Amino acid sequence: xxxxxxxxxxxxxxxxxxxxxxxxxxxxxxxxxxxxxxxxxxxxxxxxxxxxxxxxxxxxxxxxxxxxxxxxxxxxxxxxxxxxxxxxxxxxxxxxxxxxxxxxxxxxxxxxxxxxxxxxxxxxxxxxxxxxxxxxxxxxxxxxxxxxxxxxxxxxxxxxxxxxxxxxxxxxxxxxxxxxxxxxxxxxxxxxxxxxxxxxxxxxxxxxxxxxxxxxxxxxxxxxxxxxxxxxxxxxxxxxxxxxxxxxxxxxxxxxxxxxxxxxxxxxxxxxxxxxxxxxxxxxxxxxxxxxxxxxxxxxxxxxxxxxxxxxxxxxxxxxxxxxxxxx
Amino acid sequence: xxxxxxxxxxxxxxxxxxxxxxxxxxxxxxxxxxxxxxxxxxxxxxxxxxxxxxxxxxxxxxxxxxxxxxxxxxxxxxxxxxxxxxxxxxxxxxxxxxxxxxxxxxxxxxxxxxxxxxxxxxxxxxxxxxxxxxxxxxxxxxxxxxxxxxxxxxxxxxxxxxxxxxxxxxxxxxxxxxxxxxxxxxxxxxxxxxxxxxxxxxxxxxxxxxxxxxxxxxxxxxxxxxxxxxxxxxxxxxxxxxxxxxxxxxxxxxxxxxxxxxxxxxxxxxxxxxxxxxxxxxxxxxxxxxxxxxxxxxxxxxxxxxxxxxxxxxxxxxxxxxxxxxxx
Numbered sequence: 001x002x003x004x005x006x007x008x009x010x011x012x013x014x015x016x017x018x019x020x021x022x023x024x025x026x027x028x029x030x031x032x033x034x035x036x037x038x039x040x041x042x043x044x045x046x047x048x049x050x051x052x053x054x055x056x057x058x059x060x061x062x063x064x065x066x067x068x069x070x071x072x073x074x075x076x077x078x079x080x081x082x083x084x085x086x087x088x089x090x091x092x093x094x095x096x097x098x099x100x101x102x103x104x105x106x107x108x109x110x111x112x113x114x115x116x117x118x119x120x121x122x123x124x125x126x127x128x129x130x131x132x133x134x135x136x137x138x139x140x141x142x143x144x145x146x147x148x149x150x151x152x153x154x155x156x157x158x159x160x161x162x163x164x165x166x167x168x169x170x171x172x173x174x175x176x177x178x179x180x181x182x183x184x185x186x187x188x189x190x191x192x193x194x195x196x197x198x199x200x201x202x203x204x205x206x207x208x209x210x211x212x213x214x215x216x217x218x219x220x221x222x223x224x225x226x227x228x229x230x231x232x233x234x235x236x237x238x239x240x241x242x243x244x245x246x247x248x249x250x251x252x253x254x255x256x257x258x259x260x261x262x263x264x265x266x267x268x269x270x271x272x273x274x275x276x277x278x279x280x281x282x283x284x285x286x287x288x289x290x291x292x293x294x295x296x297x298x299x300x301x302x303x304x305x306x307x308x309x310x311x312x313x314x315x316x317x318x319x320x321x322x323x324x325x326x327x328x
Numbered sequence: 329x330x331x332x333x334x335x336x337x338x339x340x341x342x343x344x345x346x347x348x349x350x351x352x353x354x355x356x357x358x359x360x361x362x363x364x365x366x367x368x369x370x371x372x373x374x375x376x377x378x379x380x381x382x383x384x385x386x387x388x389x390x391x392x393x394x395x396x397x398x399x400x401x402x403x404x405x406x407x408x409x410x411x412x413x414x415x416x417x418x419x420x421x422x423x424x425x426x427x428x429x430x431x432x433x434x435x436x437x438x439x440x441x442x443x444x445x446x447x448x449x450x451x452x453x454x455x456x457x458x459x460x461x462x463x464x465x466x467x468x469x470x471x472x473x474x475x476x477x478x479x480x481x482x483x484x485x486x487x488x489x490x491x492x493x494x495x496x497x498x499x500x501x502x503x504x505x506x507x508x509x510x511x512x513x514x515x516x517x518x519x520x521x522x523x524x525x526x527x528x529x530x531x532x533x534x535x536x537x538x539x540x541x542x543x544x545x546x547x548x549x550x551x552x553x554x555x556x557x558x559x560x561x562x563x564x565x566x567x568x569x570x571x572x573x574x575x576x577x578x579x580x581x582x583x584x585x586x587x588x589x590x591x592x593x594x595x596x597x598x599x600x601x602x603x604x605x606x607x608x609x610x611x612x613x614x615x616x617x618x619x620x621x622x623x624x625x626x627x628x629x630x631x632x633x634x635x636x637x638x639x640x641x642x643x644x645x646x647x648x649x650x651x652x653x654x655x656x
Binding site: 127 | 454458461
């Protein structure tokens, strides 16, 4: 077996070594199952595992759980790691440059959550435009019998939807809005000629031609605060922003100002710059829908992810192709 | 001009007579405009219009505003009415049998609101499945930093969506859910062979093959309490109901029982049996989304409706075809 020779600190019969890289609070339902297949090396084991310091030096495989940051320094501590199996759609928590330099292969959650995020993005947009959460608050507060008038919001059908990042998630969002009779346009690193939507190279052009701006690109150095005050001004007073990507894609301080001053029409936000902190000004606004970073998954797709992650762990030791491997 | 001879109580130069049939509280933005084109006869005019009793006997045209009930007795009071121009999608407030007997033509809002209702129905379904309003409550209550765990709800993509009534609204709902990768089936008075969705003649079969039941048919004697306890039992513990039709399509008392006992999975309700009364048990449930009968329209489509209604009033006196005329 290929793994046996490299796992030199491990008795020959032991299962292959696997580093579990996680925030201490992250616990997954399949951890116990992992121990039936692998010698799991967990820096947060309680009580601590005395063999960890030695064995972790020779482990070739790491499972990085959710958005746990993986830095260049972490990798120095695990010199034998050849592959990081990720379980997250976004990869901004991984130092991909360091992985590239060390020739470490990296996998992501791939498409496992793309439908969920796309579904949620559309749900947030309808909710903000048609004010569904606000309506629910209105009814629960007992205001309906007292006040016959209620804000009807704004029509969804026919809206111009600009998508920021037309990847696995963005293209699913596009397909959904298309069925609502919306006009879909996008910006992306590259024009996707095989797709029927209008491409804008410049996000300002996208914003000034959109009623709804849906942010679903990866967070990188280039996309940090991509949605700045110029983009918000271009979107305009009736425009709304939906963010299902990462909080720092938007200049949150500016977003709060624009919302409070009524200079954009509303926002549906699943992500924030300093989660779980949500700017307190937003809690008072009726034209925003706030969500605790949960677009990313449902139990249904978590089961699909679990299957893919476990498959990638097996595939690595069997020298078989990995699913959702990232080009580095 | 054809109208002139019939409007015998009116001076020859006056504009044609128009009865405004409305709840006193219903006021529309185009009422002032109507007075520039018609002699508007308003039983709720304040101060009362002394010419109303006489003129209303010879008016040939009535504008029925929104869901104002129009009974057989009302029509006896207006013996010359030949046409009722409606401004509502549902027609259960009109005594259509009486109209048929008196050979009165009737128009509805036609498709003016179909997109809005369809958009809203999908929004409610996503909201209930993915718990968006509940998430918004959670964040606004400041619970996110305190409790890291949050219900992720249930996946939208791939759900089996059963549509009750595949008319103008239902077919738009079907198209939207199709784009989410849902499987759409339906029941309807007749099988629509030109549409690609599976038809169930029996609503119990539809419910037992659905995860989401969307109620959007007309309320008639036949459809009153169509969604009864047998249908709910067939839908089952994980199934959800969305109602954007009329409250009385569902046996509301049973629905409340099923929700409280957890015998269905959730509900998104825009309509109720005794509006604006909402059963108080629902106000405490986290798996329902409550909305004050507002799916039906947005300001955008209200403008489109206004254009159609004004067009129908003109078309009647010009002996031109009416839009959205009902077959009686």
